Amino acid sequence: MATIPPVKKEKIRFSRAFWVSNVAEALERAAFYGVFVVLTLYLSNVLGFNDIEAGIISGIFSAGLYFLPTFSGAIADKIGFRSSMLMASGLLTIGYLGTGLLPGLLQHAELVEYGEKTKFMGLENSTYRWAIIPVLLVIMVGGSFIKSVIASTVAKETSESTRARGFAIFI
Numbered sequence: 001m002a003t004i005p006p007v008k009k010e011k012i013r014f015s016r017a018f019w020v021s022n023v024a025e026a027l028e029r030a031a032f033y034g035v036f037v038v039l040t041l042y043l044s045n046v047l048g049f050n051d052i053e054a055g056i057i058s059g060i061f062s063a064g065l066y067f068l069p070t071f072s073g074a075i076a077d078k079i080g081f082r083s084s085m086l087m088a089s090g091l092l093t094i095g096y097l098g099t100g101l102l103p104g105l106l107q108h109a110e111l112v113e114y115g116e117k118t119k120f121m122g123l124e125n126s127t128y129r130w131a132i133i134p135v136l137l138v139i140m141v142g143g144s145f146i147k148s149v150i151a152s153t154v155a156k157e158t159s160e161s162t163r164a165r166g167f168a169i170f171i
Contacts, residue, residue: 012165017081018157022170024085025150031096032143036062046103047132048112048124057136064140065147072141073148084149091142098135105131 039061043054076084106112111123123129150170158166 012162014162014166014169015157017153018166021081021085021150021153021157024089025146025170028088028092028143028146031092032065032139035096035099035139042099043132045118046114047106047129048120049129057133061136061140064137065143068140068144069148069151072144073152076145076149077152081149081153084145088142088145088149091138091145095135095139095142098138099132102131102135 036058039058040051040054043049043057044051049057079087103112103114106123106128107114109128111121111126111128113119113121154166154170155163
């Protein structure tokens with residue numbers, strides 16, 4: 001009786017760019033979902049938007065982040081992986097830093113007082129609260145570059161035989 005030889009599993013190795021891009025995607029997703037969970041509360045409780053305004057801004061922010069990769073992907077292909085990742089990281093850093101610094105600037109301008117309870121002193125009627133819009137746009141553009149760069153990097157850094165596993169790791 002013939003014995004069947006054991007099947008050798010071939011180790012699949014991915015490039016450094018593959019792993020860097022996937023780690024960057026995981027970190028960006030964690031940051032995005034962390035912000036998205038509290039965005040409407042931030043807009044209403046910290047910046048003084050009413051619930052409808054906060055919902056509309058939050059919805060546009062989310063939709064924009066999923067729509068923009070269509071365009072940023074074309075730009076990312078032209079400027080390359082490294083430049084796209086640096087630009088995305090820089091934009092996300094500036095955007096997330098802006099969300100943290102804006103309340104302090106508004107408090108310094110004496111439009112609001114933060115404490116146990118937020119005390120609005122004209123912020124809810126001021127145009128200064130709309131300064132969050134460019135900050136959110138910066139986050140949207142940075143996040144859209146990450147999304148498009150990662151998908152194309154996974155496609156580029158995998159072969160036909162490893163592509164399914166590469167995209168399984170990516171997702």
